[in-house]
Amino acid sequence: EAQVTQNPRYLITVTGKKLTVTCSQNMNHEYMSWYRQDPGLGLRQIYYSMNVEVTDKGDVPEGYKVSRKEKRNFPLILESPSPNQTSLYFCASSLSKAREKYFGPGTRLTVT
Amino acid sequence: AQKVTQAQTEISVVEKEDVTLDCVYETRDTTYYLFWYKQPPSGELVFLIRRNSFDEQNEISGRYSWNFQKSTSSFNFTITASQVVDSAVYFCALSEPTSGNTPLVFGKGTRLSVIA
Numbered sequence: 331e332a333q334v335t336q337n338p339r340y341l342i343t344v345t346g347k348k349l350t351v352t353c354s355q356n357m358n359h360e361y362m363s364w365y366r367q368d369p370g371l372g373l374r375q376i377y378y379s380m381n382v383e384v385t386d387k388g389d390v391p392e393g394y395k396v397s398r399k400e401k402r403n404f405p406l407i408l409e410s411p412s413p414n415q416t417s418l419y420f421c422a423s424s425l426s427k428a429r430e431k432y433f434g435p436g437t438r439l440t441v442t
Numbered sequence: 443a444q445k446v447t448q449a450q451t452e453i454s455v456v457e458k459e460d461v462t463l464d465c466v467y468e469t470r471d472t473t474y475y476l477f478w479y480k481q482p483p484s485g486e487l488v489f490l491i492r493r494n495s496f497d498e499q500n501e502i503s504g505r506y507s508w509n510f511q512k513s514t515s516s517f518n519f520t521i522t523a524s525q526v527v528d529s530a531v532y533f534c535a536l537s538e539p540t541s542g543n544t545p546l547v548f549g550k551g552t553r554l555s556v557i558a
Contacts, residue, residue: 427543
């Protein structure tokens with residue numbers, strides 16, 4: 331089944347404790363990206379990747395890192411999480427930058 | 443700058459009614475793509491449709507139909523004979539692939555409640 335998977339689905343952590351949210355797709359998509367969804371602010375792009383080893387900032391990159399060492403994986407790293415990073419995070423992938431993006435199931439992160 | 447406006451924050455209908463969700467967009471590009479996504483209560487984002495700026499044909503998929511009008515910069519979504527399972531937040535989105543990054547710019551969403 332073609333899909334984007336994210337882990338963990340739910341995470342409660344404390345300020346400053348490094349964490350990684352994994353994202354994997356099995357559709358051989360080139361383009362991957364991360365979004366966060368917040369009440370009143372909607373969905374905003376954090377980082378994107380056009381292909382392996384090619385990543386760049388989206389609209390709200392502060393406090394996040396990403397890597398793209400393999401085509402299928404695009405982890406989101408929070409080196410020192412803060413409460414303002416409490417959010418619902420979505421990973422997305424698409425065949426190319428113009429094509430429809432398929433989203434993972436979301437990761438609900440709470441930073442206390 | 444790109445912008446998507448979904449003026450209807452919440453809509454409530456009785457089952458079997460038809461409902462139209464409005465979407466108005468702003469872009470300076472001549473090449474762009476429009477999308478609709480559904481976010482049910484379970485939280486995932488489900489892709490519904492993609493339309494490019496050169497294709498103004500309306501589309502129908504079962505009970506869903508989309509009306510794209512460049513003259514009014516609108517891409518409206520109609521659900522015919524609504525069902526309780528249609529209850530969700532629906533997002534309209536825009537992307538301009540001619541630029542380097544092509545983020546989806548989302549509207550704020552319309553929450554649709556279908557009452558049995």
